[in-house]
Amino acid sequence: MTGENVRVQLQQLFSPSVQHTLDVIGIFVFAISGALLAVRKNFDVFGMAVLAEVTALGGGLFRDVVIGAVPPAAFTDLGYFLTPLIATLVVFFLHPHVERIQAAVLVFDAAGLGLFCVTGTTKAYSYGLNLTASATLGLATAVGGGVLRDVLANEVPSLLRWDRDLYAVPAIVGATMVVLCIRYDALTPFTSGLAVVTAFVLRLLAMRFHWRAPRAWNRRSTVSEE
Template sequence: MTSLFSPGVQQTLDLIGIFVFALSGGLLAVRKNMDIFGICVLAEATALGGGVMRDLLIGATPPAAFSNLGYFVTPLVAGLVVFFLHPEVERINRAVQTLDALGLGLFCVTGTVKAHDYGLGSVASVALGMLTAAGGGVIRDVLAMEPPSLLRWDREIYAVPALVGATMVAALIAVGRLTTLTASSAALIAFVLRMFALKYGWRAPRAWHRNGSRTSEE
């Protein structure tokens, strides 16, 4: 795989992103009144689901989530943190959202690069970059029997920043300009877009000329 960062830095960044994604899964499990097993399952699914789906689709088996013990254990640690300290974690939700946005930016970049390294074209690589960043959240919501937040109009945009970051990476690869600096810039832009969405309540537009009088659908 194309090396954007040194192995130690890449591992650290991955584990931070995985840990924060897992916290969000664990918190949803607590809100759903799940037991410790459910908390850990949602933590694992949220943190690793997108990467596992990407690896299975591109034929990178066994998935990194299962070949690297640190990747698999980290969500369990996050699940235990939520189990014992969920009120405290809820209180720092803004910090969790910020780190989550950082993970989104990182994973949309690394997911796109890995898909390209396995021979996929630009469009498919972008799609799998976005899947890497946002797929775990969809699995989390489905397991918790919630409408996926990715598809809800009343939630701030999440997939769009990942799509922008992944598209930038694919374009950089196409013109031979992908470096650690340019990849970091793409991750930063995805991060900033997500943070602006949280701050200003940015949402994707709904159907053109949609009849807004039917409040029961809102």
């Protein structure tokens, strides 16, 4: 199968309606995490909406600008834009309950991570990027919104902190599975779904067992532990 055929086929990997539904679910759960952080930072309802939009759509927006897919889907698809506003309303009225179900939110967030790393990689490849670049953009799609959320909230991105459970690695594994499948002509809805589930489960395990990444060898840092 030629590269071109793969690329045409990629766009039909999931039926459009299934793909759209999965995207909206991922956007919703990421938006919840943004709105909750806004509540913790004492932002008002507009700050909540901004942080929800940025968290949910920021990663995909970055990917689309980089691959030249402008205007980005975040601005052309009304559902993508409205979903974070609904998430904001949910958090605005129910946030003590949302916080109580924080564990559930983290599970959904893990699902969004798995989903976005796979769809991000696929979309980047379908725009002509090489395999390594596609996987990198898949990772950026999955984690970019959370980084923007933390930067706007004036916090060190939790992606970078050593004292947080592994977040990037599950997305890297998922994106790598996708590009390996593309490389060996094995990308099907089944293998794509397997990559989503693998990233999702790895993230759940990382949270359950507090897997963390090592810091630099012989570390003698000049700042105090936070």
